[in-house]
Amino acid sequence: MLGELSPLLDRYGYAAIGRFLAFNAVGAGLWVGVRATLGYVAGGHIAPVHQPAQRDQRFLLVVLGRLVAALIVWHLLRRRPAETTKP
Template sequence: MAPPLPGPLVHLAPLLTHYGYWAVGAVVLVEDFGIPAPGETILIAAGIYAGAGQLNIVAVTVIAFAAAVIGDNIGYLIGHTGGRAVVHRWGRYVYLTPERFRKAEEFFTRHGGKIVVVARFVEGLRQVNGIIAGTSGMPWRRFLVFNAIGAALWVGLWAALAYTAGTHITAVYAVITRYQLYALIALGVLIAALVLRHLLRRRHQE
């Protein structure tokens, strides 16, 4: 029996239960060429399932890696062949406005190839880094190398952490249940402190 997924992962349970590896590959793939999809979230959820014995962690890792690399290369192809005109025309449908794209492209150009690796771990950049690499004129082979390195690190990190959590899912839930009240209190105090800080800053500026 598949383990219950915690909090924000719970909505992915039916998808993983019915489609398994196909779900992992499809969601990671489409996220990586710009379509808003929970690629990172489903990778973590699949890792937990694997740790609980419902999926094979090697298969999850290989499929997620392949989907990530292929998805980014589709993005590169879109950017390389269609250029900014495609982004400006269709980007708004995937929440990629011209302003957001301009800022991302400037950041990308400033940091060069290494940002392809780093972008894998940054929400927003992960979805468009292939497109930006294509529009900015980065050589495809260079992009492919950095992209593969980033995908390997990203998949390896989240799959390993999630798999470890999945193998100890009963203990994890016991800890969550035991300390959730304290965590909620701490979160409430933190939010109150941030609001107070914001109000004091506004008063000081006035």
């Protein structure tokens, strides 16, 4: 995602410290505001989300475990040096 934003970020790479701190404060305020609002809205509706998640917890853990195992196997196979055949 930063690859698409790098031309925009490059423009601010040499910003003065005051400008950087202002943008940083605005970004932090927006981040906290959005997260707090989403948490408040989701907190009021936790029961409809929690009951199905509780019911399907074992299934989700099995799926997550298989995904992690597949990623580990893929990583180990990718690191293995390729066998060379000599005639």
